[in-house]
Amino acid sequence: xxxxxxxxxxxxxxxxxxxxxxxxxxxxxxxxxxxxxxxxxxxxxxxxxxxxxxxxxxxxxxxxxxxxxxxxxxxxxxxxxxxxxxxxxxxxxxxxxxxxxxxxxxxxxxxxxxxxxxxxxxxxxxxxxxxxxxxxxxxxxxxxxxxxxxxxxxxxxxxxxxxxxxxxxxxxxxxxxxxxxxxxxxxxxxxxxxxxxxxxxxxxxxxxxxxxxxxxxxxxxxxxxxxxxxxxxxxxxxxxxxxxxxxxxxxxxxxxxxxxxxxxxxxxxxxxxxxxxxxxxxxxxxxxxxxxxxxxxxxxxxxxxxxxxxxxxxxxxxxxxxxxxxxxxxxxxxxxxxxxxxxxxxxxxxxxxxxxxxxx
Numbered sequence: 001x002x003x004x005x006x007x008x009x010x011x012x013x014x015x016x017x018x019x020x021x022x023x024x025x026x027x028x029x030x031x032x033x034x035x036x037x038x039x040x041x042x043x044x045x046x047x048x049x050x051x052x053x054x055x056x057x058x059x060x061x062x063x064x065x066x067x068x069x070x071x072x073x074x075x076x077x078x079x080x081x082x083x084x085x086x087x088x089x090x091x092x093x094x095x096x097x098x099x100x101x102x103x104x105x106x107x108x109x110x111x112x113x114x115x116x117x118x119x120x121x122x123x124x125x126x127x128x129x130x131x132x133x134x135x136x137x138x139x140x141x142x143x144x145x146x147x148x149x150x151x152x153x154x155x156x157x158x159x160x161x162x163x164x165x166x167x168x169x170x171x172x173x174x175x176x177x178x179x180x181x182x183x184x185x186x187x188x189x190x191x192x193x194x195x196x197x198x199x200x201x202x203x204x205x206x207x208x209x210x211x212x213x214x215x216x217x218x219x220x221x222x223x224x225x226x227x228x229x230x231x232x233x234x235x236x237x238x239x240x241x242x243x244x245x246x247x248x249x250x251x252x253x254x255x256x257x258x259x260x261x262x263x264x265x266x267x268x269x270x271x272x273x274x275x276x277x278x279x280x281x282x283x284x285x286x287x288x289x290x291x292x293x294x295x296x297x298x299x300x301x302x303x304x305x306x307x308x309x310x311x312x313x314x315x316x317x318x319x320x321x322x323x324x325x326x327x328x329x330x331x332x333x334x335x336x337x338x339x340x341x342x343x344x345x346x347x348x349x350x351x352x353x354x355x356x357x358x359x360x
Contacts, residue, residue, distance in 0.1 A: 024049030044080030146170025
């Protein structure tokens with residue numbers, strides 16, 4: 001067998017068809033060309049999560065369309081480049097166990113070698129559900145039986161509180177199809193999946209709304225749905241201001257509604273909302289965490305990021321500041337803007353002190 005230096009080469013040499021996904025911050029497709037550049041350290045990993053690249057690799061042979069799945073976690077260096085030693089170690093384990101025949105059923109000894117792989121990664125269950133939905137759509141497999149249950153629930157005819165039969169897999173199957181038009185006479189009265197959801201949003205209890213938002217964070221969708229989610233989020237924020245006591249469920253709903261917009265945070269309507277949010281005197285730590293963890297692309301603006309950091313400092317939590325600062329500075333698209341904010345003469349004394357404590 002010819003020398004194999006990268007995962008990409010291994011997959012190509014095995015005559016596999018394959019797809020790659022980032023599964024760290026969100027579930028997001030990585031192109032083969034981009035992954036090859038990441039492996040060759042030509043570009044940093046675009047969405048690092050706590051100093052690591054979290055990657056799902058689905059591969060299959062033409063004669064057997066059922067994908068195999070690797071869920072992997074590799075360390076990155078301080079520049080966000082893939083740790084070559086870790087990648088090479090992973091390759092050595094796979095080649096020792098399977099050679100170039102990745103689709104073979106491993107024997108007991110091979111199985112033991114594969115299970116001792118230190119780069120295996122187990123994402124949260126909701127991420128696995130979302131990844132499963134994306135893969136099935138990608139390879140043109142039928143969705144789970146839970147999708148029809150969720151579609152029935154969206155009509156609301158059985159009552160919004162009768163959500164117990166709704167499964168997370170059905171919700172993620174729906175989310176990946178959010179742009180689809182109705183494909184049956186039965187459901188055409190409510191139009192597209194997006195319109196069905198817009199109609200149902202005001203009625204949904206948190207038991208359905210929260211996992212739905214977690215599924216939507218991985219998808220781009222219509223401006224009408226963006227506006228419906230922003231409108232609901234604005235109403236939840238207004239309720240907090242008028243409430244005398246903190247409601248943990250309400251705060252959780254606010255966080256999830258914001259994260260539902262993660263893949264659409266470059267949209268001008270989301271940017272305007274975030275501008276208004278950061279112009280307020282107070283923004284909760286929970287929303288700041290969600291902004292940086294899920295909607296980081298909206299912070300790729302010097303003025304907006306500076307306002308974000310000033311709110312973060314106002315939380316009076318140096319550990320939280322350090323954690324979010326280190327997280328943002330590791331993201332290639334945000335890193336140079338973080339440095340601009342650090343050097344800005346317009347930063348407050350409190351922000352200057354927080355940055356000083358960070359480096360001391």
